[in-house]
Amino acid sequence: MVRRDDPAAAVWAPAVAEPAPRELCTDCGVSRMSDPKQCGQACQFIKPDYPAMELRVHGRTRDPARSDEEFFGPFRRMVRAAMKTPRENAQWTGITTRIGERLLETGAVDAVLTMAPDPLDKWKPMPVLVTKAEGMAECRGMRMGYAPSLALLEPARAMGYRRIAVIGIPCQIYALRRLEQTLGFDKIYVIGTPCSDNTTTASFHGFLDLLSDQPDTITYLEFRADYHVELRFTDGTVKEIPFLLLPISKLPPDFFPMTCRTCVDYTNTLADITVGYMGGQGEQWLLVRNQRGEELLELLGDEVKLSEPGSAGKRAAPVKGFLKNVELAAGGLPVRGMPNWLRPFMGWLMPKVGPRGLEFARARVEMKAVETVLHLRRQFPQRMKNMIPAHVWALVKPYGLEPQDGERK
Numbered sequence: 001m002v003r004r005d006d007p008a009a010a011v012w013a014p015a016v017a018e019p020a021p022r023e024l025c026t027d028c029g030v031s032r033m034s035d036p037k038q039c040g041q042a043c044q045f046i047k048p049d050y051p052a053m054e055l056r057v058h059g060r061t062r063d064p065a066r067s068d069e070e071f072f073g074p075f076r077r078m079v080r081a082a083m084k085t086p087r088e089n090a091q092w093t094g095i096t097t098r099i100g101e102r103l104l105e106t107g108a109v110d111a112v113l114t115m116a117p118d119p120l121d122k123w124k125p126m127p128v129l130v131t132k133a134e135g136m137a138e139c140r141g142m143r144m145g146y147a148p149s150l151a152l153l154e155p156a157r158a159m160g161y162r163r164i165a166v167i168g169i170p171c172q173i174y175a176l177r178r179l180e181q182t183l184g185f186d187k188i189y190v191i192g193t194p195c196s197d198n199t200t201t202a203s204f205h206g207f208l209d210l211l212s213d214q215p216d217t218i219t220y221l222e223f224r225a226d227y228h229v230e231l232r233f234t235d236g237t238v239k240e241i242p243f244l245l246l247p248i249s250k251l252p253p254d255f256f257p258m259t260c261r262t263c264v265d266y267t268n269t270l271a272d273i274t275v276g277y278m279g280g281q282g283e284q285w286l287l288v289r290n291q292r293g294e295e296l297l298e299l300l301g302d303e304v305k306l307s308e309p310g311s312a313g314k315r316a317a318p319v320k321g322f323l324k325n326v327e328l329a330a331g332g333l334p335v336r337g338m339p340n341w342l343r344p345f346m347g348w349l350m351p352k353v354g355p356r357g358l359e360f361a362r363a364r365v366e367m368k369a370v371e372t373v374l375h376l377r378r379q380f381p382q383r384m385k386n387m388i389p390a391h392v393w394a395l396v397k398p399y400g401l402e403p404q405d406g407e408r409k
Contacts, residue, residue: 009135011128013116016032020036024383026259029149030042044264045383053270054269071366072267072365073267080307082095082284084303094140095304099165099273110162110164111161112131113127114139114167115127129159142220149172164187164189167191167193168268170267192268194267195266199257211231212239217233227244261375264369266368273286273296283307312359319366373396385406393408
């Protein structure tokens with residue numbers, strides 16, 4: 001169904017230019033556009049201004065009276081959610097896919113800019129423009145690798161599309177919002193997914209090789225909020241691996257690129273709606289951020305069930321342990337390991353006593369903030385004053401991390 005040469009197809013993947021080389025780049029697609037110099041103003045990894053962007057996109061900045069906005073960015077409401085009838089082959093129950101379908105079914109947009117699997121590699125993301133609702137089924141599931149989605153903005157405009165939706169990860173959405181007012185579209189709906197760690201597709205295949213002696217039979221992989229990775233296979237079997245039993249020590253040092261280790265926007269704060277899992281406790285977790293986000297959720301009607309998110313456990317000890325390990329790793333020292341005999345027990349214990357629900361989400365956001373400060377301090381200290389927003393410094397302060405001379409504006 002995916003075609004590169006037929007814009008009349010339900011799913012269209014036009015060819016894009018090679019990227020202009022840049023340091024700290026996730027290849028969001030801007031460097032492949034007709035004016036790659038736009039990266040200078042659009043890139044999250046150069047000089048992000050989240051307060052100004054949140055004010056423009058949501059009409060306000062983070063409210064200090066709502067403590068969770070310090071972690072997750074501005075939102076109107078947070079809910080746990082699941083499609084009453086889960087979509088086949090969806091990563092969770094298919095909420096993101098269904099929103100895209102409904103936007104096309106109702107004529108709210110002319111096209112949805114998202115990702116589909118590359119025809120030659122099911123795990124490699126391929127940016128596509130979906131113009132018919134049935135085409136969204138081709139985009140279900142998780143991909144791993146760089147996806148220059150924003151490079152398709154110019155082909156979409158050239159085709160005469162005036163109203164579009166964009167589904168993307170934080171570094172893509174920040175760049176989109178920075179350029180939004182110059183792109184010439186009448187309306188852009190933004191559906192964001194959280195992201196903290198990406199890698200190249202080739203490296204991801206190496207990870208799959210460590211998880212199974214038949215990696216080609218893996219059809220699904222998900223890091224769940226219950227401290228397990230879920231694998232599904234072509235024969236229908238399911239395997240659950242506790243985080244603590246993952247072969248992380250066998251991965252190469254550059255498995256996670258420096259961009260992902262210095263990301264300051266885990267929860268995609270500039271999206272109209274963020275669709276993730278961290279606070280969902282087995283279901284999905286939605287952050288409706290503005291009126292346009294409300295419209296997107298309303299498109300699902302009674303197809304989706306909603307409930308209040310829960311929260312349990314305490315995050316302080318896990319975050320402190322993470323900080324110590326990152327300090328060692330950022331300094332090139334061996335990461336402190338847990339005895340092998342203890343790992344199975346802790347893998348059983350953590351889902352029962354560790355942070356769960358919103359507390360798990362807060363812990364992950366704090367861990368990403370810690371990682372950002374320590375890795376930038378080690379690798380790119382000259383970038384810290386421009387790359388680290390004030391809300392990140394606030395998140396790491398309880399753990400003894402304070403800006404040093406020259407690290408903050």
